[in-house]
Every structure is written in C-alpha cells, then in structure tokens.
Amino acid sequence: MEREVSRIKEEFVVKLSMINNREDIEKLKIEYLGRKGKITLLLRKLGTLSLEERPKIGQLLNQTKREIEERLESRIEEIEKTERDKRLKEEGIDITLPGKRLDRGDLHPLSLVLRQVEEIFFSLGFKLEEGPEVELDYYNFEALNIPKDHPARDDQDSFYINKEILLRTHTSPVEIRVMEKQQPPIRMIALGKCYRRDATDSTHSPMFHQIEGLAVDENITFGDLKGVLTFFVQRMFGEERKVRFRPGYFPFTEPSAEVDVSCLLCQGKGCKACGYSGWLEIMGAGMTDPAVFKMVGYDAEKYTGFAFGMGAERIAMLRYGIDDIRLFFENDLRFLKQF
Ligand SMILES: [Zn+2]
Numbered sequence: 001m002e003r004e005v006s007r008i009k010e011e012f013v014v015k016l017s018m019i020n021n022r023e024d025i026e027k028l029k030i031e032y033l034g035r036k037g038k039i040t041l042l043l044r045k046l047g048t049l050s051l052e053e054r055p056k057i058g059q060l061l062n063q064t065k066r067e068i069e070e071r072l073e074s075r076i077e078e079i080e081k082t083e084r085d086k087r088l089k090e091e092g093i094d095i096t097l098p099g100k101r102l103d104r105g106d107l108h109p110l111s112l113v114l115r116q117v118e119e120i121f122f123s124l125g126f127k128l129e130e131g132p133e134v135e136l137d138y139y140n141f142e143a144l145n146i147p148k149d150h151p152a153r154d155d156q157d158s159f160y161i162n163k164e165i166l167l168r169t170h171t172s173p174v175e176i177r178v179m180e181k182q183q184p185p186i187r188m189i190a191l192g193k194c195y196r197r198d199a200t201d202s203t204h205s206p207m208f209h210q211i212e213g214l215a216v217d218e219n220i221t222f223g224d225l226k227g228v229l230t231f232f233v234q235r236m237f238g239e240e241r242k243v244r245f246r247p248g249y250f251p252f253t254e255p256s257a258e259v260d261v262s263c264l265l266c267q268g269k270g271c272k273a274c275g276y277s278g279w280l281e282i283m284g285a286g287m288t289d290p291a292v293f294k295m296v297g298y299d300a301e302k303y304t305g306f307a308f309g310m311g312a313e314r315i316a317m318l319r320y321g322i323d324d325i326r327l328f329f330e331n332d333l334r335f336l337k338q339f
Contacts, residue, residue, distance in 0.1 A: 001042075001049070001057050008038050009064055016075055025079070029072055039065050109339040110209060110328055113316040114191050117211050120235045124228060126187045126213065131174035133193055137164050139173035143295045144252040152251045157197040159206075167195035170309060171212035172252060178214070179296040184303050185217040191312065202324040209312035216288065216298070216305030222255070225285055225306035233261050233282070236319065242268065244279055253286025253307055264318055280318060283310030 012032055019025055032038050043061050046054055088095075107115075118128060131139075146152050156169040174190035190212040198204040215224065230243045242262040250256040261282050263274035270276040285308035290300035313325050320339065322328075327335050 001045075001053070002060065005042065005057075005060055005064055008032070008042075009067070012068055013071070016071060019075065020079060020082070022076060022079055025072060025076055032068055033065065039068065106337060106339065108328070108336060109316050109320055109322070110312055112339055113312055113319060114209070114211070116236065117191065117232075117312070117315070118189070120232050121189045121213065124187070124231065126189045126215075129174050129178050129188045129190050130192070131168070131171070131177050131190060133168055133195070134161065135166060135168040135173050137166060139176050140166060140168050140170070143176040143292070144172050145289050145291045145295075146251045150251060159195050159197060169196050170194050171210040172307070172309060174212060175214045175307060176292075176296060179216070179293075179298065184298065184305075185215075186305070187215045189213045200326065202326065205313070205325050205329060207329070208325070210309055211312050211315070212307070212309045214288070214305060214307045216293075216303055218303060220287075220304045220306060222287060222306070225257075225287065225308070228306075229259055229283070229285060229308060233259075236315065237261055237264060240267075245285075248284055248286070250284055250286055252289050252292050253284075254289045256284065256286035259283045259285055259308070261318075264321075282314060282318065283308055285309070 012028070015028055016025075019028060030037060033040060039061060043058075043065075046058055046061070049057055122128075140158075141147070141150070141153060158169050159167040161167070171190045171192055171194060174192075175188070178186060178188055190210075192209060193207055194210045195207055198206055200206065213228075215228070226243075226245060233243050234241050241264075244260040244262075245257040246260065248256040248258040258281055260279035262268040263271060263278050263280050265271050265273045266278065268278040270278045274280050285306065288305040288307050293300040293303060293305075313328055316322065316328070317325065
C-alpha cells in the first residue's frame with residue numbers, strides 16, 4: 001500500500017509538470033482527489049487494513065492529499081502568471097515607457113503681477129485691504145466727491161443692480177470703507193476686480209483689475225507721492241525707468257496727476273507703442289481731496305494724504321509685452337504657460 005501511494009504521487013508529479021492550462025489542472029484534480037479519484041479510493045480502502053497499518057497509511061494518505069492540493073494550487077498560480085504576462089505582451093504595454101505627466105497649474109500672469117505689486121508696497125509698510133465688488137452708489141461715487149449728476153459718472157458707465165447698488169467701477173470705494181473705520185495714519189493698498197460697461201476690444205474688458213493705494217497722515221506731501229510711485233515703477237519695470245507726472249483731473253484728488261513711465265520698448269526715444277512720445281501712461285494719482293476727508297469725518301486741516309490707482313492688466317501688458325487684454329481672460333493654456 002505504501003508503495004502504491006508513492007507510485008501514485010510520482011505519477012501525479014509527472015502529469016502535473018506537463019500541464020499548462022487551467023482546464024487540465026481541474027481534470028487532474030478530479031483524477032486524484034475527486035469522488036472516484038485515486039487518492040479518494042485509497043482512503044476508502046483504509047477500513048480493510050489491519051489495525052496496526054491503518055494509522056500509518058491513513059497519515060501518509062492525508063499528507064499526500066495535502067501535498068497534491070498544494071502543488072495544484074501553486075501550479076494554477078504559475079499558469080495565471082504566465083497568462084497575464086502573455087496578455088501584457090500581446091496588448092503591447094511597454095512598462096519602460098515614461099508615465100503620463102500630470103499638468104501642473106501655474107500662476108496667471110495677472111496673479112503674478114498682483115503679487116509683485118503687493119510685495120513692493122508691503123516693503124513700504126502698506127497693508128492690504130478688501131472691499132465688496134457689489135457696492136453701494138454712495139461708496140463708489142458719492143463719498144468720492146462724485147455726486148449724482150457729476151460728469152465723471154459718464155466716464156465710468158456702470159452696471160447697476162438697482163438705483164443704489166452697482167458693480168464697483170474702481171477700487172477707490174475700499175479707501176472710503178477703510179477711512180470710515182480707522183483713524184490716520186493709514187497706508188493701504190486694495191487689489192481687485194472692477195466692472196464697467198465697456199465694449200470688449202484689445203484694451204478694454206467689462207471686467208478688469210485695479211490696484212489702489214492710499215496714505216493718510218500729518219504732513220504728507222506731493223513729494224511723498226512722487227517718491228512712493230517712483231520707487232514702485234522702478235521696482236516693477238527696472239531701476240533705469242524714468243517717471244513723469246503730468247497734471248490731471250480726478251474728482252477725489254486735488255491736485256491730480258497722470259503718471260507716465262519712460263517707454264519700455266524704445267527706452268524713451270519714441271516708437272509706435274508710445275505714440276512716438278517716449279512715454280507710456282500707467283496710472284492716475286493725486287492728493288486726496290479735502291471733500292473726501294470731510295465725508296469720512298477726518299480733520300482736513302490736520303491730515304493730508306495721497307491716493308493712486310492703476311489697471312493691473314495695463315501693468316501686466318507692459319511688464320510682459322502683451323498687446324491684447326482679451327488674452328488674460330480667454331484661458332488659453334498656450335498663452336498662460338508662458339509666464
Ligand atoms: Zn516707445
């Protein structure tokens with residue numbers, strides 16, 4: 001009996017080694033371990049053995065059965081692995097190819113410019129302030145010395161929500177909101193979206209970003225305004241840039257100035273971009289009108305201040321040589337990836 005068991009086992013090992021698919025493994029399993037399998041039949045014969053032989057042969061048979069089961073299992077695993085490898089090869093997956101690269105986000109050119117503006121003014125002790133984009137007519141116009149029938153309102157064709165509420169046309173209302181809450185000294189900037197009913201073209205967009213600044217204290221002069229803005233321009237566009245202040249008009253500053261920078265393309269010699277003047281206009285500025293101080297309850301005899309405002313898109317266009325404002329909002333990755 002012992003010899004028969006070992007013969008069956010050897011025979012099984014040989015047969016197993018010749019099999020390379022799962023169906024044949026199943027057949028082999030039935031041949032040895034099935035209801036009428038070779039090992040099963042021997043186990044049934046145990047009862048015919050003598051009492052001395054029975055435990056020994058029983059143990060041998062059980063051990064052989066377990067061994068056959070294990071070998072069958074591991075052979076199935078081998079076959080599955082071979083099939084998997086074969087399938088991978090046929091499907092042509094080359095695992096040495098580099099993986100798909102995930103697109104990483106970049107900062108929008110406007111965000112880059114706004115961050116740079118923040119850094120420059122933070123270095124001068126200015127603080128960032130915020131205000132709502134949906135604004136009251138009072139803050140957007142009235143408190144900035146632009147009453148209801150003022151012609152300056154025509155320059156800023158507005159999106160009104162109702163008679164008293166509109167989308168802010170500039171960031172200047174943030175100045176009023178800050179001054180209402182705080183006493184001087186004040187050094188603040190405000191950055192954000194503004195809205196005007198402008199037809200879209202290469203230099204106009206109904207939504208744009210403005211950069212606003214305000215300083216209020218005792219003894220602030222036009223010299224301080226010139227110093228701060230010259231520092232800003234040279235940090236933003238290069239130390240070699242010249243700055244020019246021309247008389248201008250804004251309802252909320254007196255005196256007011258238009259600020260020009262020497263042309264970045266022709267270095268001031270005159271070219272098409274600067275209209276052969278050698279200068280590019282970049283912002284408006286001026287000394288805060290005492291009428292505005294009265295609106296917020298500041299003592300206009302004691303305090304003076306200056307304010308400035310510029311378009312972030314204009315600054316970014318000059319900084320990066322972009323010639324169409326629409327590029328900022330089309331979200332074409334080929335454009336946005338260049339910065
Ligand atoms: Zn030029």
